[in-house]
Amino acid sequence: MYIPSKPAKYGVKVQFLADSSSFYVYNTYVYTGKGSDSYSLSEEDKKKPIPAQAVLRLCKPIYNSNHNVTTDNWYSSIELSEELKNKGLTTVGTLKKNKAVIPKEFLPNKNKPINSSMFGFTKECTLVSFVPKKNKAVVLYSTMHHDNTVNSETQKPEIIEYYNSTKSGVDSVDQKCSVYSCSWRTRRWPMAVFFHIVDMSAWNSCVIHQNQTGIRKQTRLDYLKGLAEQLNENNLKTRLYNTRLPRQLREIISEIIKVPSHPxxxxxxxxxxxxxxxxxxxxxxxxxxxxxxxxxxxxxxxxxxxxxxxxxxxxxxxxxx
Structure with missing residues (x-):
């Protein structure tokens, strides 16, 4: 894919579903061209827009779990929220201003005061328009919230604050995988995909380890070092007693794994x-x-x-x- 607005303009497009608090990657797939978003979907779901197909494919394992799905304006639509509501999921997301379902009163207007909010309600969905700056408006919808609660300190609606607290799951995973990555420079895209899978798997194992052991102070770098040592331990022990290897190399291996270089x-x-x-x-x-x-x-x-x-x-x- 080529996206000129991104820092890394060329790359492999990967769609994934991540937890908003622990950033655990729950489901993912690689975009391989037309039809990959609708894979394993029903014939009725395949008729929906491509962004909705991507969300439905990712959320399929968590149907009827009462979880909330937070999406940005590329994925968001009222039709998607209704579909997920029928499948036991709530949604919160931003809407593009060109959506026909948005009333004219919710669009940007220079006469609207700053930090003002406007709410609209249906039986299943809540629509809110917030004015952060003059002549600007942010439009969000939610099937999770059903009131016009506004934070008295920040003057922001509860829907916007909830969206801001849960929107960074995917971006956080990308950031963590780019800071400590096992990838090498390569022109082979299958290898690039493999390296990305290893990075996400290492991050998921770190989240599981922290939750199982309760060790929260351990940094991700220390965890990855320990993981690399454990994964290489058996291989190093095998090479340690290989007399064809240089003695100096075997001495280094012996110091690393704390095992005598001679049995x-x-x-x-x-x-x-x-x-x-x-x-x-x-x-x-x-x-x-x-x-x-x-x-x-x-x-x-x-x-x-x-x-x-x-x-x-x-x-x-x-x-x-």
Missing amino acids: IDENAQDGKLPRDQRKYCHVCPSRLKRKTVYLCHSCAKPVCLACTKKICVQCAAKDRE
Whole structure:
């Protein structure tokens, strides 16, 4: 897609449904062209406008759950609100000024005072027009609110305050996924989609982890580091004992996962191996090919006498402390 008004003008269009408080991504799909918004919808729903098809497809798993769906003016319409109302969902959203259902009195007018509100009611829907600036008007509808409540301090209708508090779910997820992302620069769009799926999955797992453990002070960066370490732990352990890898690399892996770079030999007794099971010293250069029966008392790695120092029992005990 090419959208010149966006900071990233080129990209893959992804529609998704996110929670407004935890920003958990509940449902998503990739826009692949004409007909992708109406996938899995009924023949009757496929006749509706494309923005309404997108909302219906995303909200299908939460039908009859009494949740509220907040939409911007690209998705919003009175027809959509009525359809979702029949499916057990309420809606709050902004409306474009060119909608035929908006009465003329609700449109911008230079004679309207600033911070004034005008309400309209039907049996299922509430319409409100708020004037934030002179000759401006914001029009919203709601099937969740059924009164003309206005905040006495901000002078804003309750519908607008609720919309402002729940409208940033999708944008917040985009922001979080862009700050800490696993994506690489690539010209292959399937790879770009895969990286985005991994980013959203990592964010969802972070939300689940925080809710299950109750740890709210842990930053997302610390969580991602811990997640990366756990996902790589088994692979690192496999590579740790691969003798074909450079010794320096295996030492680094050993420090990361806190595991000796040489498996502890069960045949070792009192820090020594049997004569016929000697191993190469892990300190000497490999070109010397020095074999030894001695093992390091601390890390249990094979070490020759040329690479060791004599130390008394008392000093060894102090080092352990």
